[in-house]
Amino acid sequence: MYEFAGEADIVITCLALTKETIGIVDNKFLAAMKKGSYLVNIARGRLLDYKAVLSHLESGHLSGLGMDVAWMEPFDPDDPILKFSNVIITPHVAGITEYSLRKAAKIVGDVALQLHSGEPFTGIEIVN
Numbered sequence: 001m002y003e004f005a006g007e008a009d010i011v012i013t014c015l016a017l018t019k020e021t022i023g024i025v026d027n028k029f030l031a032a033m034k035k036g037s038y039l040v041n042i043a044r045g046r047l048l049d050y051k052a053v054l055s056h057l058e059s060g061h062l063s064g065l066g067m068d069v070a071w072m073e074p075f076d077p078d079d080p081i082l083k084f085s086n087v088i089i090t091p092h093v094a095g096i097t098e099y100s101l102r103k104a105a106k107i108v109g110d111v112a113l114q115l116h117s118g119e120p121f122t123g124i125e126i127v128n
Contacts, residue, residue, distance in 0.1 A: 002032040010038045017044035027052040030061065041067040050081075057084050068092040 005011055011033060015021045025039070026049040033039070039062055041048055050071050056062040064086035070079075081087055114121050 002029065005029055005032040006034055008037060009034065010040060012040040013043045013047050015043050015047055017046055022046050023049040025049060025053070027055070030056045033062070035061050036063045038062070038064045038066065040065075041069055043069065045069040045071040045073075054081055057081065057087070062086075064088070066090075 013025060015024065024047055030052050039053070048071070053065065057065060065081070066088045068090045069092050075089070111121055
């Protein structure tokens with residue numbers, strides 16, 4: 001993991017949040033990243049060690065940070081990380097498209113019809 005971090009220009013976190021992954025992107029990991037690389041977190045905010053990320057932004061080791069998740073929800077608008085011009089924060093809604101909304105509406109409708117008729121539910125997937 002550290003060897004990969006040292007070779008990548010951009011590291012994107014895509015991990016589940018578990019007791020083993022909380023803070024996995026810590027000072028050791030960030031120090032292993034190439035100077036001038038970018039970090040993008042699209043998974044869970046607490047994968048990143050906040051103090052380590054702040055330190056590496058302040059030192060210039062990280063060229064930038066992109067994230068659509070925060071360490072705390074709701075996100076603190078006075079968070080010091082927001083002062084950096086090389087930090088981009090977006091809402092965690094990248095998967096919401098017209099197609100996904102139509103598909104969700106169809107599934108809800110189908111399940112409602114199945115519920116009303118007493119049929120077993122089909123086509124339902126429960127994910128995180």
